[in-house]
Amino acid sequence: MEVELLEIRDFLVLHHPFNQLSIDALNGVLGDIEIRYLRRGTDIRQDHGLMESLYLIRTGAVELQGHDGELLARLAEGDMFGYRASPREEQDDIRGKVIEDCLVYQFPASAVDDLCEQHPQLDYFLAPVGGDRLRDAITHVGDDSNSQLSMMTTRIRDLITREPVIMPPTATIRETAVAMSEERVSSILITQEEMLQGIVTDRDLRNRVVAKGLDYDLPVTEIMTGETCTADINDYAFEAQLQMARQNIHHLPVLDEEKVAGMLTATDLTKHHTTSAVYMVSDIHKQNDIESLQEISTKSADLLVNLAAADVTADSAGHVITSVVDALTCRLIKLAEDQLGSPPVPYAWLAAGSQARSEQTAKSDQDNCLLLDDSYDEKKHGEYFQQLARFVCDGLDACGYFYCPGEMMAITDKWRQPLHAWKKYFSKWIDQPEPKALMLTCVFFDLRCVCGDRSLFRGLRKYLQEKCRGNRIFLAHMAGNALTHRPPLGFFRNFVLIHGGTHDLTFDLKHTGIVPIVDLARVYSLAAGINLVNTQDRLKAVAEGGEVSEEGARDLQDTLEFVSFLRIEHQARQIRAGEDADNFMSPKDLSNFERNHLKDAFSVVRTMQNVLSQRYKI
Amino acid sequence: MSIWKYLFNIEERRNWWMRKMPPSPLRDYYEVPFPDKEADWRQVDYLAVDYETTGLDEDKDEILSVGYTTIHGSCMRLGDATHILTRPQGVIPGESAVVHGILDDAASSAEALEDVLPHLLRALAGKAMLAHFATIEYHFLSNACERIYGFPFVGPVVDTLALEVRVYRSQDKSIQQGDLRLANARTRYGLPRYRAHNALIDAIAAGELFLAQVATKMDKKNIMLKDLTVVS
Amino acid sequence: MDLQTLTYIVVGFTFTLYIGIAIWARAGTTSEFYAAGRGVHPVANGMATAADWMSAASFISMAGLIAFKGYDASLFLMGWTGGYVLLAMLLAPYLRKFGKFTVPEFIGDRYYSQTARLVAVICLIVASITYVIGQMKGIGVAFSRFLELDYETGLYVGMAIVFFYAVLGGMKGVTYTQIAQYCVLIFAYTVPAIFISMNLTGNPIPQLGLFSNTVADGTPLLVKLDQVVMDLGFAQYTAQKGGTLNMVLYTFSLMIGTAGLPHVIIRFFTVPKVKDARSSAGWALVFIAILYTTAPAVGSMARLNLTNTIQTGPVGEVSANLEYEKRPQWFKNWEKTGLLKYEDKNGDGRIQYYNDKNKDFAAKAESFGWKGNEMTKVDRDIMVLANPEIAKLPNWVIALVAAGGLAAALSTAAGLLLAISTSISHDLLKSMFMKGISEKNELLAARISMAGAIAVAGYLGLHPPGFAAQTVALAFGLAASSIFPALMMGIFNKRVNNTGAVTGMLVGLGSTLLYIFTYKGWFFLPGTNMLPNTTANHLFGISPEAFGAIGAMLNFASATIVSKMTAPPPEHIQHLVEDIRIPKGSGTAVDH
Known part of the structure; x- marks a missing residue:
C-alpha cells in the first residue's frame, strides 16, 4: 500500500494488537480499512451491523450495552469492538451506541478473518471464541440515567422480531399444540381474516386441556382466551411492560390498527431495561391509600426534569409522563372497586384531551369521562358509578391533577353515561357543530381507554369514525x-x-x-x-x-x-x-x-x- | 463560456464533448454517465482528490503529486487509496517545496502528467469529485485536460469548504480568519489532526471531513447529491 | 370640506371598521376557551348572508337597469328573489344532509365519478368567472368615480386592490364584518332613496313614494315618468317591451342559476344548527328584500331626475335644454371617467337628450333643430352612484354611497375569487392532477390562479359583454344549465347515473355557451359574434341571458335519456338518495 498513509499506520502502530505487526504487514492491513464517521446517537447495531465488521475507534466514544441494557463498556480512541472483539456469549444482544461523534476504522469480517490467518498475533488477540481478554478492558459502569431511557424510546414495532404464529378458529386443540411445538412458541394467536379472536398459551394447554382431560379434537375456540388485552404496534415498550405487570400476563398480542401484527412476550421486554418511570409506575400499583399515591406523584416533577436532561424526544417524554397519570388513574379505580365492590355493569374509564393523546408534560388538569354499558340503569347503578367517579377524580385532584375548570370529568353527571347516550352526544355535536359543541368535540374526540372494558370503547370509536368520515x-x-x-x-x-x-x-x-x-x-x-x-x-x-x-x-x-x-x-x-x-x-x-x-x-x-x-x- | 454553462447542465455538456471528441482517456471518462444528482448521497460514489502543486495559479503552476481514494456508501476505502508523483516541466520553487516536501530529484524520476492523468480520470469516471476548496483541483484538472486532450474537464464537484460555509450560514455564525482551513474545520468535528500536505492524506482528510459533515446534516432529511455539489 | 376628501374619509372609516371588527372577532375567540361558545344570532346571520348575496350587480347595476329598461328589468328582482327561496327551501337542506360542503363534492360523490366532479368544477369556474366580470365592471365604475380617473385606470386600480383584498383573506368568514358591511351597504342604499323620495313625492318611504303623487304637480310619479320619457321619444316606462316567452325564461334562468353559485350555498352550511340555518335564511330574505324593493324606486326616480336635469322645460323650447357650460358638477365628474359623454352635434351649446332611434320622434326633433342625441354615452351602471349627486343631496350621503358600492363590489369579488382559486388549487390540482403537491405549492397555485382569474375578469371587464347585471345574468344562465339540473336529479331522481349526469352537464353548458357566444362573441371577445345581438335574430326571441333555462331543459332531457340507456347507479347510491329525502330528526341514526 501507499507509504503516504503514514498517518493512519502511525495510529495503528500505537495500538495493541497492531503494534505486534511488522511495518510491511501493517501496510497490508491499511488496504482493508474503511473509514466511517458515526454521529452521536447512532445505534450501530441497527445502522451498520455491529458484528459484521471489526471497529477501531479513531476518535470519539462508543458505549456497549448488554442484553439487559446494562452498560458493558465505554470505548474510546484506540478501542475495538464488533466482529471478534466483543464478548462472545452475548454477541447478539450487544448494542453499540455512539455517545460522541466517532471516526472509526472498520474492517469487514472477511478481511478480519484473512488478516488473522496471515498474522497469528492478530488471531490470538481476536480469538473467535472466549472473549475474556476484552473483559479486562471493559469496565462495568454503574447505572446511568441516560442509558435507562431506551425503553422509553423503543417502540413495540422495533421489538417484534417475527411474524405472529397464528391458527384459524376452526383448528383443533391438537393441531394448535402441534403448531406451537413446531414453531417453538409458548403461545399462539387464533385469528380469522387477520382479526384477533383469541389467544392460547402453554398454560392454557396445561390447565384447560390436560388437567381437565379434554378431547384433543375439540375446536381450539373451546380453550382459548377470547377477550384479551392487546398492545398497539406504535406504543412504547414500557407501556406494554406496564400492562403485563398490571394484568399479570406474559403474552401480549400486538395489533396494527385492528389487525394482528405479532406477539410480545415478557422475555422480549426484560431484555430491555427498566427505568425510573417504570419504577414509579410499579410503585403506584403497590400503594393502598391516597396519601401514599400523593407522595409518589410529587416525584413526577423530577421525572420531567430527568427526561429533559436525558435529551429524550418530546414525543416519548409525553408518553412517559402520561403513563404516570394513567397508572394513578388505574390504581385509584382499583382502590375504588375494592371499596365499593365489583361494578354492576361493564364500564370503561376514558381519558380525554392531552392525557388521551399521551402528550402531557408538567401536571395539568384532568379531563376524563366514564363510558357505561347500555345495560346501565340510572336508578339501580347510578349511585355506584357516581361514587366511583368521585373517588377517582378526588384522588387525582389530591395528587395534583386538579379538577377541570370546564368540568369535563367523570364526576359531572353529563359525562358519566351509557354508550347510547354518548353516541347521541356525538351525533348531536357532529350534526350541529355550534361553537360549544366544537369545543367539546376537541376534547372528547381525543379519547383513550385507560382502564376497563376496551370493547365498549371500540364500539364508540367505530361509531364516531363512521359518523365523521366524509362529512x-x-x-x-x-x-x-x-x-x-x-x-x-x-x-x-x-x-x-x-x-x-x-x-x-x-x-x-x-x-x-x-x-x-x-x-x-x-x-x-x-x-x-x-x-x-x-x-x-x-x-x-x-x-x-x-x-x-x-x-x-x-x-x-x-x-x-x-x-x-x-x-x-x-x-x-x-x-x-x-x-x-x-x-x-x-x-x-x-x-x-x-x-x-x-x-x-x-x-x-x-x-x-x-x-x-x-x-x-x- | 459562462452562458454556455448557464444553458447546459454538465450531463448535457458531457454528451456534447463525448460526441465531439476523438478517442482519449478523457473521452473514456465522459463515456460513463455522471451520478444522478437527484440520487440519495449514499448511492453516489465519490473520489476524494488532492494535488500538490507548485503554486495556486492554474495557468502557470504545475501539478506535482495527485492523491485520491474512493468513498462508497458513506464509507471511505483505503484499499483504493492512490498517490502518484508527477514530473513537472519547470523547476519546483523553493517556497512550495518547503510545504509539500517534494524535491526536484524525486520529481524528476516521476511520471509525466500525460501518463498520470489517465489514472485519475479512470478513477473519477462515474463519481463525484470531492475536495477541500475544490476550485483549485477542478481548474488544475480542467486546464491539464484542455492542454493535453484539447477539451475541458467537467463533472459534479463536492467542496467541503463550501459545505462548511453553508454550515456557518445556517447557524448564523460569522466566519473568522482561518476557520475554513481544512485542519480547523476537522477539529470542529472532532477529527484527528494530520500532518498536512501530502496529497493523499489531504484527500483522505477532506473525505473524512465530508463524511462528518453529511453525518451531522443527516438528521435533517434525505440529502441528495445536488444538495452537496457546487458544480452540477 | 370638499366632496373628494369627505369620500376618502368615509371610505377609509368604513374599511377600518371592517378590519377592526375582523381583528376583534379573531382575538375574542381565543381568549375564553371554556366559556360557553355563544352562537351567532339568526338575525345577525341573516344580515351576513344578505351582505354575501348583495354584489355590485345588486347594488350598482340593478337600479341602473331599472332606470333605463323600466318594467322589463323587474324580472331581475323576481328571478333573484325566487332563486334565493328555491335555494333555501329546496336545495340547501338536502345538500346539508348529504354532508357535502361544495357542489362539486356533492356531484362527485352522488355520481360516484371523478369525471362528474371535474365537469362540475369546470362549470363552476366558468360561471364564477363570468360572475366576477360583472363585479369587475362595478369595481371599475366605483373606483373611477371614487379616484376621479377614467374607467380603464379605475379598473386597473380596482383589480390590484381586489387581488390584495382577496389574498389577505378578504376578511372572509368573520360574521361580524359581514354584518357591518351589510349595515353600511343598506344605509348607503336607502338613505339617498329616502331623501329623493321626500323631495319628489313627500313620502319618506321610497317603496311607497314610487306609487305616490309628485310634490311638483300632483300627478302620480309613474305617470309623470311615462310622460316625460315618452315626450323625448323613449318607450313607455311601465310597459312590457320584451317577448313574454323571453321574460319567463330569463326569470327562470336567474332563479335556477342562483342555486349553483358556490359562494351563496356555503353560507347555509356555516350555520351549525339546521333550525338556525332556516331562520337565518328567512331573515336574509327580509334583509335582501329591503334592498330589492328599494331598487325600483331608486331607478325610476333617478331616471326622472336625470331627464329633468337635462330637459328643464317643455320639449322643443330652446331654453328648456340645459346649457353645456352650466352643467352641474356631477356631470363633469362622470365625464372624467368616460362613462358619460356629450357631443354637441348641432353646435348650440345646449344638451339634447332624446331617443334618435325612434323614427317618428327623430323627425319631430329635426324640426327643433336637433341633430341627434347628444348624450352619446350614459352608462347605466353609474346611476346609483350618481343619483345622490343628481338629486343634490348633502356630500356625506354621496360619500356613503361610494363606500357602499366599494364594499359590495369588493366583498363579492373577493369571495368569488377565493372560491375560484380554491377550486383550481384543491379540487383540480390536489384532488385530481397533482396529488402529492406540497401545501406551500397549493397556496402558491391558489394565488396564481387568483391572479389569473382577476386578469381574465379584468380584461373582460374592459370589454364587458353587457351591463354588470346582464353579465351576472349570463353567469346565472351558465350555472342554471349545468349545475342546477345535476343537483336536482342528484337529490330527487335515484335512477340518474354518472354517465347521464356528465352528458347532461356537458350538453347544458355546451348549448348555452354556444348560444351566448353566437350573439356575444367567442369568449366575449368583441367583434367575433356570428349574429348581431338583437331580438329579431334571437331564436324564438330568446335572449342569450335567458337561454340558461333552455340549457337546463336540454340537460334534464339528455341526462334522463342517457341514464335510461345505461346501467342504473350502484345499490348504495340509490339508498343514499332515498335517505337524503327522509325527514331528519328520527332517532334512527343513533341506535344504528
Whole structure:
C-alpha cells in the first residue's frame, strides 16, 4: 500500500494488537480499512451491523450495552469492538451506541478473518471464541440515567422480531399444540381474516386441556382466551411492560390498527431495561391509600426534569409522563372497586384531551369521562358509578391533577353515561357543530381507554369514525375551529407577545404553539378516518393517506417536536428553579438561532392553517 | 463560456464533448454517465482528490503529486487509496517545496502528467469529485485536460469548504480568519489532526471531513447529491 | 370640506371598521376557551348572508337597469328573489344532509365519478368567472368615480386592490364584518332613496313614494315618468317591451342559476344548527328584500331626475335644454371617467337628450333643430352612484354611497375569487392532477390562479359583454344549465347515473355557451359574434341571458335519456338518495 498513509499506520502502530505487526504487514492491513464517521446517537447495531465488521475507534466514544441494557463498556480512541472483539456469549444482544461523534476504522469480517490467518498475533488477540481478554478492558459502569431511557424510546414495532404464529378458529386443540411445538412458541394467536379472536398459551394447554382431560379434537375456540388485552404496534415498550405487570400476563398480542401484527412476550421486554418511570409506575400499583399515591406523584416533577436532561424526544417524554397519570388513574379505580365492590355493569374509564393523546408534560388538569354499558340503569347503578367517579377524580385532584375548570370529568353527571347516550352526544355535536359543541368535540374526540372494558370503547370509536368520515360540513366547522388558535407570528415575522398581566412580554407555547398543530392533526385525521389519537402518529398516518403532503406532515411533525421540546425544557428549568411550571415563554430565553428556528416553525403552522382555510373556504 | 454553462447542465455538456471528441482517456471518462444528482448521497460514489502543486495559479503552476481514494456508501476505502508523483516541466520553487516536501530529484524520476492523468480520470469516471476548496483541483484538472486532450474537464464537484460555509450560514455564525482551513474545520468535528500536505492524506482528510459533515446534516432529511455539489 | 376628501374619509372609516371588527372577532375567540361558545344570532346571520348575496350587480347595476329598461328589468328582482327561496327551501337542506360542503363534492360523490366532479368544477369556474366580470365592471365604475380617473385606470386600480383584498383573506368568514358591511351597504342604499323620495313625492318611504303623487304637480310619479320619457321619444316606462316567452325564461334562468353559485350555498352550511340555518335564511330574505324593493324606486326616480336635469322645460323650447357650460358638477365628474359623454352635434351649446332611434320622434326633433342625441354615452351602471349627486343631496350621503358600492363590489369579488382559486388549487390540482403537491405549492397555485382569474375578469371587464347585471345574468344562465339540473336529479331522481349526469352537464353548458357566444362573441371577445345581438335574430326571441333555462331543459332531457340507456347507479347510491329525502330528526341514526 501507499507509504503516504503514514498517518493512519502511525495510529495503528500505537495500538495493541497492531503494534505486534511488522511495518510491511501493517501496510497490508491499511488496504482493508474503511473509514466511517458515526454521529452521536447512532445505534450501530441497527445502522451498520455491529458484528459484521471489526471497529477501531479513531476518535470519539462508543458505549456497549448488554442484553439487559446494562452498560458493558465505554470505548474510546484506540478501542475495538464488533466482529471478534466483543464478548462472545452475548454477541447478539450487544448494542453499540455512539455517545460522541466517532471516526472509526472498520474492517469487514472477511478481511478480519484473512488478516488473522496471515498474522497469528492478530488471531490470538481476536480469538473467535472466549472473549475474556476484552473483559479486562471493559469496565462495568454503574447505572446511568441516560442509558435507562431506551425503553422509553423503543417502540413495540422495533421489538417484534417475527411474524405472529397464528391458527384459524376452526383448528383443533391438537393441531394448535402441534403448531406451537413446531414453531417453538409458548403461545399462539387464533385469528380469522387477520382479526384477533383469541389467544392460547402453554398454560392454557396445561390447565384447560390436560388437567381437565379434554378431547384433543375439540375446536381450539373451546380453550382459548377470547377477550384479551392487546398492545398497539406504535406504543412504547414500557407501556406494554406496564400492562403485563398490571394484568399479570406474559403474552401480549400486538395489533396494527385492528389487525394482528405479532406477539410480545415478557422475555422480549426484560431484555430491555427498566427505568425510573417504570419504577414509579410499579410503585403506584403497590400503594393502598391516597396519601401514599400523593407522595409518589410529587416525584413526577423530577421525572420531567430527568427526561429533559436525558435529551429524550418530546414525543416519548409525553408518553412517559402520561403513563404516570394513567397508572394513578388505574390504581385509584382499583382502590375504588375494592371499596365499593365489583361494578354492576361493564364500564370503561376514558381519558380525554392531552392525557388521551399521551402528550402531557408538567401536571395539568384532568379531563376524563366514564363510558357505561347500555345495560346501565340510572336508578339501580347510578349511585355506584357516581361514587366511583368521585373517588377517582378526588384522588387525582389530591395528587395534583386538579379538577377541570370546564368540568369535563367523570364526576359531572353529563359525562358519566351509557354508550347510547354518548353516541347521541356525538351525533348531536357532529350534526350541529355550534361553537360549544366544537369545543367539546376537541376534547372528547381525543379519547383513550385507560382502564376497563376496551370493547365498549371500540364500539364508540367505530361509531364516531363512521359518523365523521366524509362529512365535510362538520369537518369545515372543525377546520374553522382549528384556525382560532394562531401561531404568535406577526405580519413581519415578529413574535406577537402578551402584553401586561403576570405573563408580560411572553407568548403561550401551549395555546399558540402546540394546540394549533394538535388541532390541525385532528382535522386531518378525522377527514382521513384515522383512529389514532397521538398527534405525531396522526400526522404520520395522514401523510400516508394523502390528506396532507409528505413534506407538510414532516414539517408539522418537526415543528411539534421542536416546540414541545422547548416547552419541556422551559418547564424543567422552572421546576429546577422551584417555580410552578407554566407555558409562557419569553423570546429572551431563546438563543438567536432558536428564535429563528421557532419563527420558521411557526410559519410552517401558519402556511398549513392557510391551506386548511383555503380548502374549507373558511 | 459562462452562458454556455448557464444553458447546459454538465450531463448535457458531457454528451456534447463525448460526441465531439476523438478517442482519449478523457473521452473514456465522459463515456460513463455522471451520478444522478437527484440520487440519495449514499448511492453516489465519490473520489476524494488532492494535488500538490507548485503554486495556486492554474495557468502557470504545475501539478506535482495527485492523491485520491474512493468513498462508497458513506464509507471511505483505503484499499483504493492512490498517490502518484508527477514530473513537472519547470523547476519546483523553493517556497512550495518547503510545504509539500517534494524535491526536484524525486520529481524528476516521476511520471509525466500525460501518463498520470489517465489514472485519475479512470478513477473519477462515474463519481463525484470531492475536495477541500475544490476550485483549485477542478481548474488544475480542467486546464491539464484542455492542454493535453484539447477539451475541458467537467463533472459534479463536492467542496467541503463550501459545505462548511453553508454550515456557518445556517447557524448564523460569522466566519473568522482561518476557520475554513481544512485542519480547523476537522477539529470542529472532532477529527484527528494530520500532518498536512501530502496529497493523499489531504484527500483522505477532506473525505473524512465530508463524511462528518453529511453525518451531522443527516438528521435533517434525505440529502441528495445536488444538495452537496457546487458544480452540477 | 370638499366632496373628494369627505369620500376618502368615509371610505377609509368604513374599511377600518371592517378590519377592526375582523381583528376583534379573531382575538375574542381565543381568549375564553371554556366559556360557553355563544352562537351567532339568526338575525345577525341573516344580515351576513344578505351582505354575501348583495354584489355590485345588486347594488350598482340593478337600479341602473331599472332606470333605463323600466318594467322589463323587474324580472331581475323576481328571478333573484325566487332563486334565493328555491335555494333555501329546496336545495340547501338536502345538500346539508348529504354532508357535502361544495357542489362539486356533492356531484362527485352522488355520481360516484371523478369525471362528474371535474365537469362540475369546470362549470363552476366558468360561471364564477363570468360572475366576477360583472363585479369587475362595478369595481371599475366605483373606483373611477371614487379616484376621479377614467374607467380603464379605475379598473386597473380596482383589480390590484381586489387581488390584495382577496389574498389577505378578504376578511372572509368573520360574521361580524359581514354584518357591518351589510349595515353600511343598506344605509348607503336607502338613505339617498329616502331623501329623493321626500323631495319628489313627500313620502319618506321610497317603496311607497314610487306609487305616490309628485310634490311638483300632483300627478302620480309613474305617470309623470311615462310622460316625460315618452315626450323625448323613449318607450313607455311601465310597459312590457320584451317577448313574454323571453321574460319567463330569463326569470327562470336567474332563479335556477342562483342555486349553483358556490359562494351563496356555503353560507347555509356555516350555520351549525339546521333550525338556525332556516331562520337565518328567512331573515336574509327580509334583509335582501329591503334592498330589492328599494331598487325600483331608486331607478325610476333617478331616471326622472336625470331627464329633468337635462330637459328643464317643455320639449322643443330652446331654453328648456340645459346649457353645456352650466352643467352641474356631477356631470363633469362622470365625464372624467368616460362613462358619460356629450357631443354637441348641432353646435348650440345646449344638451339634447332624446331617443334618435325612434323614427317618428327623430323627425319631430329635426324640426327643433336637433341633430341627434347628444348624450352619446350614459352608462347605466353609474346611476346609483350618481343619483345622490343628481338629486343634490348633502356630500356625506354621496360619500356613503361610494363606500357602499366599494364594499359590495369588493366583498363579492373577493369571495368569488377565493372560491375560484380554491377550486383550481384543491379540487383540480390536489384532488385530481397533482396529488402529492406540497401545501406551500397549493397556496402558491391558489394565488396564481387568483391572479389569473382577476386578469381574465379584468380584461373582460374592459370589454364587458353587457351591463354588470346582464353579465351576472349570463353567469346565472351558465350555472342554471349545468349545475342546477345535476343537483336536482342528484337529490330527487335515484335512477340518474354518472354517465347521464356528465352528458347532461356537458350538453347544458355546451348549448348555452354556444348560444351566448353566437350573439356575444367567442369568449366575449368583441367583434367575433356570428349574429348581431338583437331580438329579431334571437331564436324564438330568446335572449342569450335567458337561454340558461333552455340549457337546463336540454340537460334534464339528455341526462334522463342517457341514464335510461345505461346501467342504473350502484345499490348504495340509490339508498343514499332515498335517505337524503327522509325527514331528519328520527332517532334512527343513533341506535344504528
